[in-house]
Amino acid sequence: MSNIAIIDYGMGNLFSVTKAVEHVAGSSDKIVVTSDADKISTSDKVIFPGQGAAKDCMSALQQCDLQAAIIDAASQKPFLGICMGMQVLMQMSEENNGVDCLGMYQGSVKYFGNHLSIGSGDNSFKVPHMGWNCIEQQQRHPLWKDISESSYFYFVHSYFVSTDNENLIAGTTSYGPTFTSVIAQDNVFAMQCHPEKSAQAGLQLLKNFLNWNGSNTVN
């Protein structure tokens, strides 16, 4: 049994994340949606979701005084970042004319529109990147258990993570250029897509997270 904290810092809808986690949780797992740093620090596992703009996310984290608690959790217990919860782990985001993020990992968050031509012609792309796209697994990882290579996950975003640290990359997705859709290091796993809206593959990933001890070696 474990205590799972879903971090609530006022940035969007936690209903679906909570329901999806409840759906795959065991009867003894305790799920708490919280903005309380103490509850985060006493939990066994942490889920860090997020929606909206980078600037709003970072100021919401400041207002809730959660930055230290998040960095602390991400440096020691199983930690799952989702969407903005992945992006703000990086050094900075191009969004809102540049926003300093939590800086846990080397790399930045870039706008799709600067890297591909927007439109509907054969060589152009629409932004936001919205819908189901494949994740190519770039690491063996316990969270990929029973999820096949190139599985479809649901994405909706206009910015993407870019990092030179290849060891960090756990999954890539092709939309125009190939971008880093999943990062993983030690006890942290973070993805751009929404597992809570990704049907069977997403539920399997959440289930794998609940079963994860935070070590990234595959048995």
Place this chain on the structure above:
Amino acid sequence: MTLAKRIIPCLDVDAGRVVKGVKFIDIRDAGDPVEIAKRYDHEGADEITFLDITASSDNRETMVHVVEQVASEVFIPLTVGGGIRKVEDIRTLLNAGADKVGINTAAVFNPEFVKQASDKVGSQCIVVAIDAKQVSSEGETKRWEIFTHGGRKPTGLDALEWAQKMQDFGAGEILLTSMDRDGTKIGFDLALTRAVSEAVGIPVIASGGVGTLAHLADGVTIGKADAVLAASIFHFGEYTIQQAKNYMAEQGIAVRL
């Protein structure tokens, strides 16, 4: 591998019940939105759209409960449209587990509402529904106008200009319905679909007129739509979503199988 084209079944909901009859032999309660949504999820639907056709505003709450129930058991994106006029309505639906909301009439009468809404909740949650009808005569350059009230009232707004304006105002997606084709089962208005899809840089969902699997594929290949929406061909069990996807895959369209 690339971004898949989406297939979206659409359900009309009146006072919490699915109407216009869904006829699956193995569904016990054909009016239950949860059971039908589960069935579509199981068949591989990429998203589900609920259109609230409840006339009375007293029943607004009912739709919120429907969304909550569906979102508790079905883990794919959900869009809700119909009668949304306030940012507060949008927040309530998103908090209940909806991913996107469709704004139609309210956008026509008050375009600023789209701006306010996308500023508050983000463009990715805002779908602007456009009901368009061809107004040019044969031989003329094709032109479509926005109509309200189920296609009865013209607004004088040009469909392409309107789509671009809605994009500028923060729409994250366009749900495009041809009022000439809606209910006809003779296929999408492909010229309209293509014109709108090429006029904007946001995804376009084609709607109105689907009667066969080939129509769905045409919406993507000829109409350049990013997603296709249909109701009756799925509801009455003529085709399953899985069959539709297999067909589209055979035509070389990227779909999530």
